Amino acid sequence: MDILRFITAGSVDDGKSTLIGRLLYDSKNILIDQLEALEKQSKNKNENGVDLAILTDGLRAEREQGITIDVAYRYFSTPKRKFIIADAPGHIQYTRNMITGASNSQLIVILIDARQGVIEQTRRHSIIASLLKMKNVVVAINKMDLVDYSEEIYNDIKAQYDLVAKKLKLENVNYFPISAFNGDNIVSKSEKTGWYQGSTLLDFLENVEINQNQEQENPRFQVQYVIRPQTDELHDYRGYAGEVISGIYRKGDDITVLPQNIQTKISRIENGGKEVDFVFTNQPAVIHVEDDIDISRGDFLVKTDLQPKVENEMEAVVCWLDKKELNEGNKYFIQHKSKTVKAIVKEIEYKIDVNTLEQMPVTDSIRLNEVVKVRLKTASPLVFDSFEESRSTGNAILIDETSNSTVGAVMIL
Template identity: 65%
Template sequence: MDILRFITAGSVDDGKSTLIGRLLYDSKNILIDQLEQLEKQTKNKETGTIDLALLTDGLRAEREQGITIDVAYRYFSTPKRKFIIADAPGHVQYTRNMITGASNAGLIIVLVDARQGVVEQTRRHSIIASLLKIPHVIVAINKMDLVEYDQEVYNKIVLDYTEVAKQLGLANVTYVPISALLGDNIVDASTNIKWYDGKCLLNYLEEVPVDSDANLTDPRFQVQCIIRPQTELLHDYRGYAGKVISGIYKTGDKVTILPVGIETTITKLEVAGRAVEEIFAPQSATISLDNDIDISRGDSIVLSNNLPKINNEIEVLLCWMDEKNLIPGNKYYIQQNSRLIRAVVKDIAYKLDVNSLQHQPVEGHVKLNEVVKATIKTASPLVYDQYSTIRANGSAILIDETSNSTVAAVLFQ
């Protein structure tokens, strides 16, 4: 059994909450007391049906306004897989929440209202999926019941979206016609959509390969902290604790410490206090090295024959996430995994229109939810990879020095 993290994206009325509620409900992950509470809250008492969308509407503020204001995480499992859903709101002003939810996702469900077809928001969500390199896309064409389960409607949307996917370079795209409200093709094959011979949504979620998404070829490891027990028994013990970002390490491997560039050898590997012969992503591990070197938090340990990029001037995509505008020339902290250094946003080449992918000139400041191509300069060299090669080593955040807020998502180009 493994884990699939996925995100659901859709416009305000695409039935996203209903879909998640339906997945939880039909896969029998909802329990009696949660149902009772749901029944109590359900406004539509006359029809007697419960409103599955309410399962995911967490906060009172949201219930009052009937919107989702933040990313919520949902959990369910089947005998095949554990699922973690990032439930991200669809409306314009919360694009940053979608990016937050998408950053860890292995799959995205893009919801399309069968009556509306591919709209501006569909395009925007798909652009974000492509920017963040989510490996798998399911286009769930919802509310098929409202178009009389018409195959023509479905075909038209598939055709339109194929064009979008081609433009964005989205590779693994799957289409499923559904009705979240009535449960068609969610957990069980629909009897209303006989012309569709593909799998139902849950089957796809259970079977989509996630193991092939992990990079096991380029070893990357960053030191989070140093373990030095300094007890009598472990007087000389010095372990570099961190997470294997990608790849595989073995004892005896020749490694280079970056950015300093010192070479050494791995003498010992441990996972959770247990000695092992090799470690691999995404394990948390502890590495011991041959000689005493001055290594600190944020330093990278990589194989000497497979080096990442090292630069202090880097081209990036910035997704701005703060109410306070980005002012070119301002200083920020950049945090790449555990490495925290000062950085300045130098030149902004263009703004990326997230509805059309067109490059637009930047006039003045960069505002909340805008995506720009920029050059950043860091106080000391960063050790990184292109985001498109290794997601977890090609990403960072910008932090405002005065408010300490996370103000931008950074993708190294």
């Protein structure tokens, strides 16, 4: 089974946590002891039945205030697919949490309160989805029970969001009229929306196409570990272990080792301790090459005719995640998959307004939650694709040299 990673986003009280709780509850992915604890905590809070939001709002402050503060991850599965859900906060000051959760997601579920329609926060989360090149957008028009399941209101909100999607060039937008509180059109079809002819939300999530044609993806493999046992039985064994980031690798392929730019051939491929003829996207593998080459952790093995960029200067969009401010000339570590090198911020070109995507001049230091375009210079060359070409090889993080904290999320242009 494949895995779908998706994120829920929306304004405060739009019902993100309740929606996730409903998916877990109605698909019977809650253990008995979890259910008992949920019922007990719900009774302590109110007498209106089970509060499904408690399943994802794990922090005490979240439960007390009824809001989501940090990104919560939940895992569940159905007979068709496994799911990893990120529940992101709705508050403006938690923009960094939203971007962090969305960076590894293949799909975004944007919740809209049927009573409110498209609001500023809806546009903000849609802009972030556009910025992160999200391929699939689900618009869940929630709380339909509070507007008497009105088809007219649903169509009006759909028309409002169509304008937003068109402006931001969002593709594959799908709409669902739901009630997370009552479970309408989430796991089971609702009789109260007889005018709605589409599928349930879960049915859509189970069947949506998430992987591109692997034959068309540029093959990327980064070495995570060099296996060199040096035992009597495996005296000459040298394999390069890692995960296939994208594409397909076959025995006999002509490859180039980057950043060294040395050409060789794949002599053998192992997967799960067995020799195989090929490996593809997301599979772990040990690759052997014909020639004796000095290959280290962080090096890339790529198809000779489909090479990425190898540069020590790059333009990037950075979402600032730290309370310490960002200034030109600051030095950090940049971690790109398994490779970590020193980097300097050569130039901050402009700020990006997350409400409009407009470019704004930089007049001061860059603060927490702000998004900027910068020029970075690294101590040694990095092997990368642009974020638009490949989210996997086009992202990185900036790490503070002294505290070792992650301070910036990087999308390479």
